[in-house]
Amino acid sequence: MNRIGRSSQNDFQIRHDSISRFHCEVEVKEHGMLVRDLDSSNGDFVGEEQIAKADLTGGQFLRLGDVRVEVQAAPEPPDPESLPKCVNHPDYPASMKCAQCGRLLCGPCIHILKLAGDRTHKLCPACSGHCEPLAGMNRHQKGLLGNLMGKLFKC
Numbered sequence: 783m784n785r786i787g788r789s790s791q792n793d794f795q796i797r798h799d800s801i802s803r804f805h806c807e808v809e810v811k812e813h814g815m816l817v818r819d820l821d822s823s824n825g826d827f828v829g830e831e832q833i834a835k836a837d838l839t840g841g842q843f844l845r846l847g848d849v850r851v852e853v854q855a856a857p858e859p860p861d862p863e864s865l866p867k868c869v870n871h872p873d874y875p876a877s878m879k880c881a882q883c884g885r886l887l888c889g890p891c892i893h894i895l896k897l898a899g900d901r902t903h904k905l906c907p908a909c910s911g912h913c914e915p916l917a918g919m920n921r922h923q924k925g926l927l928g929n930l931m932g933k934l935f936k937c
């Protein structure tokens with residue numbers, strides 16, 4: 783559950799006089815979001831209709847007080863088929879990339895080398911180059927709400 787409101791204690795803060803400290807809460811669902819009013823003073827609207835609770839999908843507009851929010855389509859979850867695969871294990875998704883030879887590798891393939899008093903080195907099993915985690919792994923849930931709550935418009 784994610785809260786939206788004027789207070790910085792919310793997951794998604796909107797600083798505007800017409801927004802209550804805790805205005806509404808949002809449940810991110812597979813194809814959009816469920817919005818529930820938290821007894822806000824100025825209410826939540828979809829179109830002209832004031833709602834206590836509503837399901838929203840991408841392309842709709844939600845109005846919180848005098849602030850309009852465009853709801854974005856939920857980002858597609860990555861297709862497991864399109865994820866890069868480990869060069870040694872075609873069934874495993876790659877999580878690291880060798881900075882030297884560019885090989886894509888899964889966790890178990892990486893050689894971990896820890897020298898006393900030194901940081902851990904993650905080494906490529908083919909060329910002993912340093913491996914870096916692939917970008918785009920471990921995205922945070924709050925990022926998802928940020929993606930869904932698109933542009934803000936003052937009415």
Ligand SMILES: [Zn+2]
Pocket residue numbers: 880881882883884885906907908909910911
């Ligand atoms: Zn390498």
Ligand SMILES: [Zn+2]
Pocket residue numbers: 868869870871874887888889890891
């Ligand atoms: Zn592997």
